[in-house]
Each structure stands twice: as C-alpha cells, then as structure tokens.
Amino acid sequence: MGTPSLYERVGGEPAILAAVENLYERVLADPALAPFFQNVQMETVKLHQRTFLAHVLGGPGQASAADIQRAHAKHAIEQRHFYAVSDHIVDALYSLGVDVDTIAEIITLLAPLSRQIVNA
Secondary structure, eight states: OOOHHHHHHHHHHHHHHHHHHHHHHHHOOOTTTTGTTSOOOOOHHHHHHHHHHHHHSSSSSOOHHHHHHHHHHHHOOHHEEEEEEHHHHHHHHHHOOOHHHHHHHHHHHGGGGGGOOOOO
C-alpha cells in the first residue's frame, strides 16, 4: 500500500467536516472577513469548502482553478484576506490536533491558489 494522502492523514471526511466548521467559526468572527459572508447561504459555502479541501488534500471531490476563480470573482479579495483565511485554516487544523508538519504541507498546497482567489 502506498503513502496515505494528506486527506487520509488528517482523518478523512470527519476531519474535513470538523475543520470547515471550525474554520468558519473563526472567519465569521473576524471583522475583516465576516462582510464577505453576509447574505450568503453558509451551508452552501461550507459544502464548497469541504469539497475544495478534500480535493486539494488528495481526497474525493473536484475543484478546478476556474471554479475557484469564479466563486471568488464577485468579491474584492486582497492578498491580506487570503492570508487571514490561511491563518484561520492553520488555527482550525491545529485545534483539531493536526500536526505542524502536516499543516505546513497543506498550506504549501493552498498558497499558490491565491492566484485564483485574490482579485483586488
């Protein structure tokens, strides 16, 4: 059997569900980020985030660069917003017991996606 994917190493679907819930608790409490989520269906946002994270970590789900860009196009997202969400992802994963090296691998995979997300 090969090396487990990051998705498997973090705990699979239950861990992704918990991480996304934890992430959005943090994001919605962040005054710099909360305005992006006014008047949106949070359950839909969370579903997309779970699919996205699962895909990036080598699990099930599909998320293309075009999908990511389209989802963020209607918002004026600056690099500082991207970094803030990244920090919240780190904190969410850490609070769930994911080890620091695995979190670093995940952030390394997420960082280049700023090209599809940052648009202002």
